[in-house]
Amino acid sequence: xxxxxxxxxxxxxxxxxxxxxxxxxxxxxxxxxxxxxxxxxxxxxxxxxxxxxxxxxxxxxxxxxxxxxxxxxxxxxxxxxxxxxxxxxxxxxxxxxxxxxxxxxxxxxxxxxxxxxxxxxxxxxxxxxxxxxxxxxxxxxxxxxxxxxxxxxxxxxxxxxxxxxxxxxxxxxxxxxxxxxxxxxxxxxxxxxxxxxxxxxxxxxxxxxxxxxxxxxxxxxxxxxxxxxxxxxxxxxxxxxxxxxxxxxxxxxxxxxxxxxxxxxxxxxxxxxxxxxxxxxxxxxxxxxxxxxxxxxxxxxxxxxxxxxxxxxxxxxxxxxxxxxxxxxxxxxxxxxxxxxxxxxxxxxxxxxxxxxxxxxxxxxxxxxxxxxxxxxxxxxxxxxxxxxxxxxxxxxxxxxxxxxxxxxxxxxxxxxxxxxxxxxxxxxxxxxxxxxxxxxxxxxxxxxxxxxxxxxxxxxxxxxxxxxxxxxxxxxxxxxxxxxxxxxxxxxxxxxxxxxxxxxxxxxxxxx
Amino acid sequence: xxxxxxxxxxxxxxxxxxxxxxxxxxxxxxxxxxxxxxxxxxxxxxxxxxxxxxxxxxxxxxxxxxxxxxxxxxxxxxxxxxxxxxxxxxxxxxxxxxxxxxxxxxxxxxxxxxxxxxxxxxxxxxxxxxxxxxxxxxxxxxxxxxxxxxxxxxxxxxxxxxxxxxxxxxxxxxxxxxxxxxxxxxxxxxxxxxxxxxxxxxxxxxxxxxxxxxxxxxxxxxxxxxxxxxxxxxxxxxxxxxxxxxxxxxxxxxxxxxxxxxxxxxxxxxxxxxxxxxxxxxxxxxxxxxxxxxxxxxxxxxxxxxxxxxxx
Numbered sequence: 001x002x003x004x005x006x007x008x009x010x011x012x013x014x015x016x017x018x019x020x021x022x023x024x025x026x027x028x029x030x031x032x033x034x035x036x037x038x039x040x041x042x043x044x045x046x047x048x049x050x051x052x053x054x055x056x057x058x059x060x061x062x063x064x065x066x067x068x069x070x071x072x073x074x075x076x077x078x079x080x081x082x083x084x085x086x087x088x089x090x091x092x093x094x095x096x097x098x099x100x101x102x103x104x105x106x107x108x109x110x111x112x113x114x115x116x117x118x119x120x121x122x123x124x125x126x127x128x129x130x131x132x133x134x135x136x137x138x139x140x141x142x143x144x145x146x147x148x149x150x151x152x153x154x155x156x157x158x159x160x161x162x163x164x165x166x167x168x169x170x171x172x173x174x175x176x177x178x179x180x181x182x183x184x185x186x187x188x189x190x191x192x193x194x195x196x197x198x199x200x201x202x203x204x205x206x207x208x209x210x211x212x213x214x215x216x217x218x219x220x221x222x223x224x225x226x227x228x229x230x231x232x233x234x235x236x237x238x239x240x241x242x243x244x245x246x247x248x249x250x251x252x253x254x255x256x257x258x259x260x261x262x263x264x265x266x267x268x269x270x271x272x273x274x275x276x277x278x279x280x281x282x283x284x285x286x287x288x289x290x291x292x293x294x295x296x297x298x299x300x301x302x303x304x305x306x307x308x309x310x311x312x313x314x315x316x317x318x319x320x321x322x323x324x325x326x327x328x329x330x331x332x333x334x335x336x337x338x339x340x341x342x343x344x345x346x347x348x349x350x351x352x353x354x355x356x357x358x359x360x361x362x363x364x365x366x367x368x369x370x371x372x373x374x375x376x377x378x379x380x381x382x383x384x385x386x387x388x389x390x391x392x393x394x395x396x397x398x399x400x401x402x403x404x405x406x407x408x409x410x411x412x413x414x415x416x417x418x419x420x421x422x423x424x425x426x427x428x429x430x431x432x433x434x435x436x437x438x439x440x441x442x443x444x445x446x447x448x449x450x451x452x453x454x455x456x457x458x459x460x461x462x463x464x465x466x467x468x469x470x471x472x473x474x475x476x477x478x479x480x481x482x483x484x485x486x487x488x489x490x491x492x493x494x495x496x497x498x499x500x501x502x503x504x505x506x507x508x509x510x511x512x513x
Numbered sequence: 514x515x516x517x518x519x520x521x522x523x524x525x526x527x528x529x530x531x532x533x534x535x536x537x538x539x540x541x542x543x544x545x546x547x548x549x550x551x552x553x554x555x556x557x558x559x560x561x562x563x564x565x566x567x568x569x570x571x572x573x574x575x576x577x578x579x580x581x582x583x584x585x586x587x588x589x590x591x592x593x594x595x596x597x598x599x600x601x602x603x604x605x606x607x608x609x610x611x612x613x614x615x616x617x618x619x620x621x622x623x624x625x626x627x628x629x630x631x632x633x634x635x636x637x638x639x640x641x642x643x644x645x646x647x648x649x650x651x652x653x654x655x656x657x658x659x660x661x662x663x664x665x666x667x668x669x670x671x672x673x674x675x676x677x678x679x680x681x682x683x684x685x686x687x688x689x690x691x692x693x694x695x696x697x698x699x700x701x702x703x704x705x706x707x708x709x710x711x712x713x714x715x716x717x718x719x720x721x722x723x724x725x726x727x728x729x730x731x732x733x734x735x736x737x738x739x740x741x742x743x744x745x746x747x748x749x750x751x752x753x754x755x756x757x758x759x760x761x762x763x764x765x766x767x768x769x770x771x772x773x774x775x776x777x778x779x780x781x782x783x784x785x786x787x788x789x790x791x792x793x794x795x796x797x798x799x800x801x802x803x804x805x806x807x808x809x810x811x812x813x814x815x816x817x818x819x820x821x822x823x824x825x
Contacts, residue, residue: 055822074698075696076698085696087696091692091693091696092693093686093689093694094689094814095689095814096682096685100682103682104682104693104694104697104699105697105698106697107682109679112678113677114677114678114679114682155697
């Protein structure tokens with residue numbers, strides 16, 4: 001007899017207006033395995049999982065649970081079949097306690113009232129059994145992202161789900177938390193749970209998954225055993241061509257200083273202490289300087305200070321030999337400072353605007369896009385500009401310039417921002433985690449754009465949390481730890497371990513300004 | 514003094530009932546700005562019972578009036594539900610429309626009814642001098658109104674329902690993070706309807722309680738003099754939490770009562786402040802309180818946003 005399948009999704013086809021999100025996709029999850037679902041953004045992974053979770057109804061195809069055909073019309077049906085999901089954006093009520101979140105929708109009652117004592121026992125029990133450390137009484141908004149995720153996992157276990165779907169679970173975690181999650185997933189597997197693991201991070205899939213199903217542009221490419229394959233093979237299946245993991249670049253031709261920062265101090269958002277302490281550095285034309293560090297060591301605030309999103313406390317910022325410390329954001333933009341923000345939804349785009357309007361957010365007032373008198377928008381010029389950027393930077397969307405940005409995939413939203421910023425031909429490009437949450441194809445593209453800027457003699461300041469990216473792309477590394485720059489390193493000579501020590505604050509050298 | 518306590522309690526009851534109603538709607542994710550209108554319609558429902566059934570025994574009268582107010586409030590709040598939940602209309606605008614409609618509709622209705630009974634009478638007033646006595650008990654000077662007890666019961670019910678039941682937990686989840694609620698199989702639309710209808714019940718009760726508070730007839734042209742909005746201020750000051758709402762209602766009720774009885778206190782009379790100032794007090798206090806505290810207030814996160822499954 002063959003291996004028993006926990007869930008089979010056979011020949012699933014799901015269409016949306018203008019697009020076939022899943023085209024004859026088959027996915028079979030064995031009992032007690034970790035099965036990865038790999039694909040680029042927009043490949044149809046989320047749609048397929050939404051079908052399994054009952055959020056969408058497929059046009060064609062059937063779903064079998066334990067060999068029996070089932071209909072899943074809404075999340076309740078999925079739940080009843082023992083299917084649970086950790087969503088990429090957590091579905092947690094922030095002002096509720098962990099316990100309330102876990103029991104929501106499956107509350108135990110005693111004489112008609114909530115029975116939180118029983119619930120707490122059960123949660124603590126599960127938490128011990130699977131090594132999921134949580135504080136049941138803590139309020140969700142006060143706990144770390146890692147614990148929030150553990151709460152989400154407990155939500156599924158609390159409902160005795162047998163099939164667990166993890167939708168890009170590592171995107172929001174720190175490296176340590178990712179390690180813990182991998183452990184947890186192995187524990188769950190050992191306890192007999194079947195796991196579907198959606199990801200586009202190949203190393204994680206190779207590490208934890210037993211088998212891997214690959215989707216590309218809505219189509220089924222194949223299913224492979226991870227032990228018989230390699231990262232190269234998987235990425236070729238995913239992207240449809242061979243992918244360069246390493247960024248090709250020529251030696252840097254370093255020019256004059258473009259950005260000079262001296263003794264910069266920025267208060268943290270909560271204004272209790274300084275997030276950036278007395279930091280000085282320079283960025284020259286023709287080089288990529290990377291600020292490395294673990295999340296939350298002042299990188300964000302440093303960028304807020306440089307770009308003007310937050311006021312600085314003290315220090316001096318010189319840009320192209322002009323003191324811009326107190327100049328407006330518009331002045332800096334006009335002078336040639338470009339910014340790819342960390343939070344593309346909050347600072348990068350107006351999600352409910354069209355693509356074309358998003359492209360002129362910083363330049364709308366200029367005579368190219370609006371009339372001198374009366375400030376009427378020049379629609380033709382705006383559309384033409386949008387078409388140019390879309391073409392040049394390969395921004396994919398359903399309706400071209402008139403696409404509402406909210407409807408686009410994360411990778412294409414990011415491409416839109418990068419296109420907009422680079423197309424203004426800036427002298428300095430500040431890119432904050434530009435590849436976060438993106439798939440390999442998009443990452444490769446963005447890295448090549450950064451290198452292209454540098455090769456054209458522009459300065460690039462890259463802020464990244466990913467060690468590989470730091471080592472691969474940069475010409476010079478500055479490590480930030482607790483608001484200070486604790487080391488200046490050469491990516492060609494430093495090892496990943498040594499860089500890690502600097503990032504953890506275990507090592508430091510004096511930096512010449 | 515007992516007059517001050519008595520008025521404080523009765524006005525606090527009104528404010529508390531209505532604010533608790535608002536609290537249910539907002540916890541479900543719907544802003545109910547139409548409470549003022551719901552109060553008027555609820556008051557109309559109760560007043561009609563008193564007007565049409567003159568000779569009921571005391572318990573039956575109380576029950577009938579409460580039912581009248583509750584049903585009218587409930588039905589009127591359903592308009593908000595249809596418009597805001599099913600048709601996803603702007604909640605602020607619908608609430609405002611309900612407020613304008615309520616006073617006008619009640620006036621027209623009462624005038625037509627009065628005229629049909631006595632063609633010379635085209636006032637918008639309903640009198641209930643005798644019927645009102647059913648609601649009162651006297652302890653010495655102190656005039657106890659059954660609505661004070663109803664308000665306390667309503668408070669306890671609200672507290673228990675919100676914090677001790679499955680329904681309450683689900684309701685609040687819908688007002689904070691509806692897609693999270695949806696993902697665990699909670700019907701957001703149904704919960705929001707429940708929140709709105711409960712606010713209609715509480716609002717209607719508050720309305721009848723208000724017109725029974727001081728006088729023995731009500732002119733429906735006057736509406737309820739902004740008490741619905743005052744109740745919203747109480748709700749915000751009470752941080753959407755029943756116990757705090759009760760305390761806030763007592764505070765606001767006290768200032769409202771002061772305007773009715775300040776002439777009973779020599780030192781207040783000697784201050785020589787015009788009576789209108791006392792009338793303004795609760796409104797001025799609410800402005801001040803909201804201006805100073807609303808920065809720290811934490812409204813249900815998803816309130817005012819129609820739930821759309823497909824939005825990312």
